[in-house]
Amino acid sequence: MTEVFARKASGLVRSANLLDTFGIGFMNQGVGIAVWYMASLGLYLYPQGNMLWGSVISVLMCTFGVALVWGMLGGSMPRSGGDYIPNSRIIHPGVGVAVSMANAGFIMTMWIAVLAPWVADPGMVILGGLMGWDTEWFTTPEGLFWTASIFNVWGFIIVSLGLKHYNAWQRVIMFASTFCLIVVGIVMMYYSKADFISAYNAAALEHGSYSYDETITQAAAGMAVESGNEINAQWNWAATFGLFPAISWATAYGYQITFICGEVKRPQRNIILGQVLAVVIPGIFMIWFAAGLPRLMGNEFLQAAAYFDNGEEPTAILDGFTLPGGASFVSLMSVLVSNKILLAIMGLMFILYDILWMPISYIAWNRASFAWGMDRLGPMWFTDLNPRFATPIKNNYVMLVMGEIGIAVYAWNADYVLGLGVTTMEALSVWGVTSLSAILFPYVARAKVIWDASPYRWKVGLPVITWAGVISFAYVVILLYEIFTTDGLAAIQNYGTAFFLGIWVFSILWFFLWKGYWKTKGIDISLAWKELPPA
Numbered sequence: 001m002t003e004v005f006a007r008k009a010s011g012l013v014r015s016a017n018l019l020d021t022f023g024i025g026f027m028n029q030g031v032g033i034a035v036w037y038m039a040s041l042g043l044y045l046y047p048q049g050n051m052l053w054g055s056v057i058s059v060l061m062c063t064f065g066v067a068l069v070w071g072m073l074g075g076s077m078p079r080s081g082g083d084y085i086p087n088s089r090i091i092h093p094g095v096g097v098a099v100s101m102a103n104a105g106f107i108m109t110m111w112i113a114v115l116a117p118w119v120a121d122p123g124m125v126i127l128g129g130l131m132g133w134d135t136e137w138f139t140t141p142e143g144l145f146w147t148a149s150i151f152n153v154w155g156f157i158i159v160s161l162g163l164k165h166y167n168a169w170q171r172v173i174m175f176a177s178t179f180c181l182i183v184v185g186i187v188m189m190y191y192s193k194a195d196f197i198s199a200y201n202a203a204a205l206e207h208g209s210y211s212y213d214e215t216i217t218q219a220a221a222g223m224a225v226e227s228g229n230e231i232n233a234q235w236n237w238a239a240t241f242g243l244f245p246a247i248s249w250a251t252a253y254g255y256q257i258t259f260i261c262g263e264v265k266r267p268q269r270n271i272i273l274g275q276v277l278a279v280v281i282p283g284i285f286m287i288w289f290a291a292g293l294p295r296l297m298g299n300e301f302l303q304a305a306a307y308f309d310n311g312e313e314p315t316a317i318l319d320g321f322t323l324p325g326g327a328s329f330v331s332l333m334s335v336l337v338s339n340k341i342l343l344a345i346m347g348l349m350f351i352l353y354d355i356l357w358m359p360i361s362y363i364a365w366n367r368a369s370f371a372w373g374m375d376r377l378g379p380m381w382f383t384d385l386n387p388r389f390a391t392p393i394k395n396n397y398v399m400l401v402m403g404e405i406g407i408a409v410y411a412w413n414a415d416y417v418l419g420l421g422v423t424t425m426e427a428l429s430v431w432g433v434t435s436l437s438a439i440l441f442p443y444v445a446r447a448k449v450i451w452d453a454s455p456y457r458w459k460v461g462l463p464v465i466t467w468a469g470v471i472s473f474a475y476v477v478i479l480l481y482e483i484f485t486t487d488g489l490a491a492i493q494n495y496g497t498a499f500f501l502g503i504w505v506f507s508i509l510w511f512f513l514w515k516g517y518w519k520t521k522g523i524d525i526s527l528a529w530k531e532l533p534p535a
Helices: 018-029 031-045 051-076 084-090 093-131 141-160 163-190 193-207 212-226 237-242 244-250 254-263 267-297 299-310 329-336 340-355 357-374 393-412 414-418 422-443 445-452 464-485 487-520 525-530
Strands: none
Touching: 018 031, 018 163, 018 254, 018 267, 018 357, 031 051, 031 163, 031 244, 031 267, 031 299, 031 329, 031 340, 051 084, 051 237, 051 244, 051 254, 051 267, 051 422, 051 464, 084 093, 084 357, 084 422, 084 445, 093 141, 093 329, 093 340, 093 357, 093 393, 093 422, 093 487, 093 525, 141 163, 141 340, 141 357, 141 393, 163 267, 163 329, 163 340, 163 357, 193 212, 193 267, 193 329, 212 299, 237 244, 237 464, 244 267, 244 464, 254 267, 254 357, 254 422, 267 299, 267 329, 299 329, 329 340, 340 357, 357 393, 393 414, 422 445, 422 464, 422 487, 445 525, 487 525
16 A cells, blocks of 8 residues: 555654753743743733642643653654644545644744744843843844854755754753753742842942832733733732733643654654653743742732833833843842852843744744645655755755745744744644544544554543643643633734634645645555555
């Protein structure tokens, strides 16, 4: 039956060990940036959210839901290609390619478009603020574009040189970024709240900014005008669940491992273990900072800082906050530190967690498009491997062009791209549909042969993978509810939904176009989805 596939063997090499497998999931979580996102945008939208409880619940749901779903599906179908492999074999190939194209094609392009410019702002802005540099250029459209383009091209190059080359970079950056985060955590735990208030007031006096108490009172006045939110030390459950979309950045994105499942050594062990570790270890950091930041700064101050980090009006109040580096948690903690080496380590944390998102997006795109090509759902050059580097380099050129276009749009019109709602599409299209695949896996006739060969046919009443799918799907429902009911995310609700539907329609047309084309050549590609593609 293998003649239906574009190649008799994939040509991909199983070179990723457990550290590499865990690493791509861990770094895609971007835990250092997730802490910032939770304490910044999360508290800006939901000031009365409890970061600690939100982190604990999110870690538990993603460990027993998201991680097990992707781990058991990936270990049962150890082929590179991402969500396309399980969804096409369990639900329907049309759904599989639609989810995959929305994810590996559009969403990964948007991640490059948004996250590559983040190296400049807030990345270089935070680092420069701590070091006393002039960072104004990095906030201009030109600064955003050229900085982002450098790291986009870098991502293209290291992925084109093969997975072994990428893994070498990943190990260095993973350990360096985590070292920086640990240093920030030690600073957070070493000092007391009284120490912070004293140092903050001294820095405010030096730079003509608000004092600790004034930061809270001025933010309260600004929030009342801008959103009607208020600063309050008391937390509530509704606001805590509202933090989930921000916290999910550190708990739900380890699934990126699935794009290299065909290149993982001992896949039945390393894929599921890598997925679980890629939630648990970032989760420990999230819980640590969710407890430590309020201890150091106070809940009311954190709510105020979130306003100054994200607020847009009234400008008369916002302009009074003049501390260098802005109101990110790292910038605020820097008032406690005078050593330039220590400040550089703290400032580099954001950039180091950010930069690997570019090559990871390339891996997702080229492995997914390679998998479509193996099933003949795309041009044959999708499956062309460079003989030296064992990677589909031609596919990377497509992402390079798409990424540069996205970066240019972001640099000169950032609000528009952010309004596309990347996280919304990922939650609904990728996590939601794949959770459904996990629920159905043991029961679907089309996947019976694969399920019967799975090493994870454990049962606790129902199959464990079904329970994991239910938990994962519940997590997705919470995310979507919070995204679609939050006033501050109106742009995501409108533009994101429209683009999501458009990409799905295009993808389904793509599926029928290629299926029809190969039928005219006498090849019934529907036979491909009755088995796994060649290893």
